[in-house]
Amino acid sequence: MRVSPNIERLRPSATIAVSTLARRLKAEGRDIIDLSAGQPDFDTPAWIAEGGIQGIRSGGTRYTPTPGLVELRKAIACYHQPESASELTWEGVVVSSGAKQSIFNACFCLFGPGDEVLMGAPYWTSYPEIIALARAEPVPVAGPESNGFKLDPEALDAAVTDRTRGLLFSSPSNPSGAVYSSDELAAVAAWARERGIWLISDEIYQRIHFGPGIAASLLSLPAETLGPNVVVNGASKSYAMTGWRIGFSYSDPVLAQKMTALQSHVTSNAATPSQLAALAAYGDPERTNAVVDEMVCAFRRRRDLAVGLFGELLPAVHFVPPAGAFYLYFRVDAAFGDGLSSAGDVCTAILEEEGAAIVPGEAFGDSRYARLSFATSDELLEDGIRRIARWMQPRLG
Ligand code: PMP
Ligand code: GLU
Numbered sequence: 001m002r003v004s005p006n007i008e009r010l011r012p013s014a015t016i017a018v019s020t021l022a023r024r025l026k027a028e029g030r031d032i033i034d035l036s037a038g039q040p041d042f043d044t045p046a047w048i049a050e051g052g053i054q055g056i057r058s059g060g061t062r063y064t065p066t067p068g069l070v071e072l073r074k075a076i077a078c079y080h081q082p083e084s085a086s087e088l089t090w091e092g093v094v095v096s097s098g099a100k101q102s103i104f105n106a107c108f109c110l111f112g113p114g115d116e117v118l119m120g121a122p123y124w125t126s127y128p129e130i131i132a133l134a135r136a137e138p139v140p141v142a143g144p145e146s147n148g149f150k151l152d153p154e155a156l157d158a159a160v161t162d163r164t165r166g167l168l169f170s171s172p173s174n175p176s177g178a179v180y181s182s183d184e185l186a187a188v189a190a191w192a193r194e195r196g197i198w199l200i201s202d203e204i205y206q207r208i209h210f211g212p213g214i215a216a217s218l219l220s221l222p223a224e225t226l227g228p229n230v231v232v233n234g235a236s237k238s239y240a241m242t243g244w245r246i247g248f249s250y251s252d253p254v255l256a257q258k259m260t261a262l263q264s265h266v267t268s269n270a271a272t273p274s275q276l277a278a279l280a281a282y283g284d285p286e287r288t289n290a291v292v293d294e295m296v297c298a299f300r301r302r303r304d305l306a307v308g309l310f311g312e313l314l315p316a317v318h319f320v321p322p323a324g325a326f327y328l329y330f331r332v333d334a335a336f337g338d339g340l341s342s343a344g345d346v347c348t349a350i351l352e353e354e355g356a357a358i359v360p361g362e363a364f365g366d367s368r369y370a371r372l373s374f375a376t377s378d379e380l381l382e383d384g385i386r387r388i389a390r391w392m393q394p395r396l397g
Contacts, residue, residue, distance in 0.1 A: 006133070007133075009132050010129055010132070010133065011129060013125055013126060013129075014125045014359065014360075014362070014363035015036065015038055015125050015359055015363055018036040018347075018357055018358075018359045018360075018363075019034065019036045019037045019038075019357070021351075021357070022034040022036055022037075022351075022357035025351075025355075025357075030355060031355045032351075032355045032356075032357060033355060033356045033357070033380050033383050033384035033387060034357045034376070034380075034384075035356060035357060035358050035372040035373050035374070035376060035380075035381070035384045035385075036357040036358055036359050036372075036373060037373055037375065037376075038174065038326075038327070038373055038375070039236070039237070039240075039242040039373075039375060040237065040240040040242070040295060040299075040326070040375050041375050041376050041377065042240040042295055042298075043240060044239065044240050044241050044244065044277070045239065045240070045281075045291045047280060047287070048239060048241070048277050048278075048280045048281045048288075049277060050280065051276050051277045051278075051279060051280025051281070052244070052273040052274060052276050052277030052280075053273075054276070055272070055273050055275075055276030055277070055279075056273045056276075060272045060273055060275075060276045061272060061273070062272060063268060063269055063272070064269040064272050064275060065269065066260050066263050066264040066268055066269050067093070067094040067095055067256065067259075067260045067263070067269075068093070068094065068095025068248070068269060068270060068275055069095075069272075069275050069276075069279065070090070071279055071283075072095055072275050072278060072279045072282065073090040073091075073093040073094075073095060073248075074090040075279055075282035075283040076090075076093050076095070076248055076250075076282050077089065077090040077092070077093055077250075078282075078285075079282045079285050079288075080217075080219060080233075080250070083214060083217055083219060083220050084217075084219040084220060085219065085220055085221060085222045085223065086219075086222070086223040088219070088250065089253065091253040091256060092250050092251055092252065092253050092256050093248050093249070093250055093256070094248060094249050094251075094256050094259050094260055094263065095246065095247075095248045095269070095270050095275060095278075096234075096246075096247045096248060096249065096263060096267075096270055097245040097246070097247070097267050097270045097271070098234060098236060098245045098246065098247040098270075099202065099204040099232050099233065099234040099236060099247035099248075100126060100130075100247065101247060101263070101266075101267065102230075102232045102234070102247045102248060102249040102259075103126070103127070103130055103168070103200065103202060103232055104130050104133070105249060105259040105262055105263055106200050106230045106232070106249055106251070106255075106259065107130050107131055107133075107134045107136070107166070107168070107200070108130075108133065108134045108262055109255065109258045109259050109262055110134075110165070110166060110198050110200075110230075110255075111131065111134045111135075111136035111165055111166055111198075112134060112135055112136060113135045113136070114136075114163060115134075115136040115137065115163060115164075115165040115166070116136065116137045116139050116161060116163045116164045116165065117131045117136050117137065117138055117139065117164075117165060117166040117167070117168060118139050118140075118141045118156065118159055118160070118164060118166065118167040118168070118197075119131070119138055119139065119140050119141065119167075119168050119169065119365075120141065120142070120143075120149070120150075120151050120167075120168070120169030120170065120173070121140035121141060121142040121149065121364070121365045121366070122142070122149060122173075122175050122176055122329065122361065122364035122365050122366050122369065123140060123168075123169075123170075123364055123365055124170055124174045124175070124202070124364070125363040125364060127168055128140075128365075131166075131168070136165070136166075137163075139159055139164070140365050141155055141156060141158075141159035142155060143155045147178075148173070148176050148177075148178030148320045148321070148323075149173075149176055149178060149320070150171075150173075150178050150180055150184055151167075151169060151188050152184070152187060152188075153187055153188075153190075153191045156188070156191050157191075160195065160197075164195070164197055165197060165198060166197060166198040166199075166200060167188070167192055167197055167198070167199050167200070168200040168202065169188075169200075169201065169202065170201075170202035170203070170204070170205070171185065171201070171202075171203065171205075171215060171216070171324075172205040172206070172208060172209060172215050172323065172324025172325040173205075173324075173325065174204075174205065174325055174327060175327050175329045175359070175361075175363075175364045175369075175371040176320040176322075176327070176329045177303075177320055177321070177322025177323060177324060177325045177326075177327050177328065177329060178320055178322075178323060178324075179209060179211065179215045179216075179323040179324040180215075180216060181216060182216040182220065182221070184216075185201075185216045185217075185218065185221065186221055186225060189218060189221055189225055189226055189227070189229070190225060192227050192229075193225065193226060193227030194227075195227075196227060196228070197227065197228075198227075198228045198229065198230070199218065199226075199227065199228070199229040199230075200229070200230045200232065201217070201218040201229065201230070201231050201232065202232045203215070203217055203218070203231055203232060203233045204232065204233055204234055204236060204237050204247070205237055205238075205324055205325040205326075206233060206238070207237075207238035207292045207296065208237060208238065208295075208296055208299055208324055208325055208326060209296070209323070209324040210296070210299075210300045210303060210322070210323055210324060211323055211324075215324050217231065218231050219231055219250070228252070229251070230249050230250070230251040230255065231249065231250040231251070232247065232248075232249050232250075233247070233248060233250070234246055234247030234248055235247070235277075235278045235281060235282075237325075238292050238295075239278075239281050239288065239291070239292065240295065241274075241277070241278070241281070244271070244274040244277055244278070245270060245271060245274055246270055246274050246275065246277075246278040247270075299326050299374065299375065301378070302326070302374040302375075302376075302378060302381055303322050303326070303328075303374060305374070305378055305381060305382065306322075306328050306372070306374045306381060306385060307319075307321065307322075307328070309382060309385045309386070309389070310328070310330065310385070310389075313385070313386065313389035313393065314330075314388075314389050314392060314393065314396070316334065316396055317330055317331060317332075317334065317392065317396070318330065318331045319331070322374075326373055326374050326375040327371050327372065327373055327374070328371070328372050328374060329361075329364075329369055329370075329371050330369065330370060330371075330372070331368050331369055332346045332347075332361075332368065332369065332370045332392070333367075333368040333369075334392075334395075334396050334397065335391075335392050335395040335396060337395065338395075342360070342362065342367040343360035343361040343362055343366075343367045343368065343369055343370050344360040344362050344367065346360070346370065347359065347360040347370055348360075349391065350387070350388055350391045350392075353391060354387035354388065354390060354391045355387060356384045356387040356388050356391075358370045358371060358372045358384075358388065359371045359372075372384065372385070372388070
């Protein structure tokens, strides 16, 4: 079939592809432990879900303004105010159908042919595709492996050209779990500001942080230290609401209007019942933060379990110590050989021979690594890691 040049280079989401395959094999009766899915295994807290259900019952079934209900935009701005250095304005909030759409909105509105957009590598699998959909050029850039690949001015200096117009990265990072300290974030922000480069900070895992408090946000830096920027966040990961599809961007209201115009022709408003559920969450920060703390406690325990099991079963395998999100990003290249020469080969073999589903690093731009998600029960996580170790251990020279 002849398709438009718009999608000539487009590849389907690799993370979604692995989860879909794992689900299919399970449905066929195979014994599969799925450590691929990038979503909390918890149900949406009942009172948040109730906000959506009550919303439907009381007529919340019609269009809302494209950038979302004003009450929700105000609630989001209020919710994030305590960690922000400046007064947040609700007109800067554009509610979308997931953080993914907010990243798309930002990239499509800001970048175009001839532009290069740096992506913190390893990068989330959708970044290069979204940048390419805007007809700009995605350019991976990584900081030192010994520092969880976090970007620093030296790494950025080596990648910048006179065509660089943007920098897109996530902290806490998917897939590495690395989290930028406030100083590290400030260094990246200063670097971008000095060059007038748009900084898109994907903070969807902000609340899932294993250190004290929440992860540093671009919003927490003084306004005068920031150049042009967009902060992306949402309800999916923190409140176990992946299926509700609620994300948002925070930016200068002028850009917010441009993104609203784009969204008005693509999806209009995010689903109204989902906005009403999100309003329950953002509108009651105390209650919401309490359930987030409980979930983060569970993720922290599983992080410790995963790290402990790797230390015990695969002590020679290097991984990035996860400080946030719910992924363990570990090297698999020591197991190459016998016809296996990439993470894709290794992950396929582990899935076929041991029934453990993990995502190959090719999805994130590095075929030496694989990613497992520890957003699953302790029992499944332990079983899955034991399977991975059983496969890898004899192959580690
Ligand atoms: N950014 C990152 C780094 C992610 O891992 C995800 C996961 N899906 C998203 C954005 C998109 O989130 P959402 O489900 O809200 O679209
Ligand atoms: N972001 C998650 C992941 O990386 C969910 C799947 C997706 O949207 O790519 O696995």
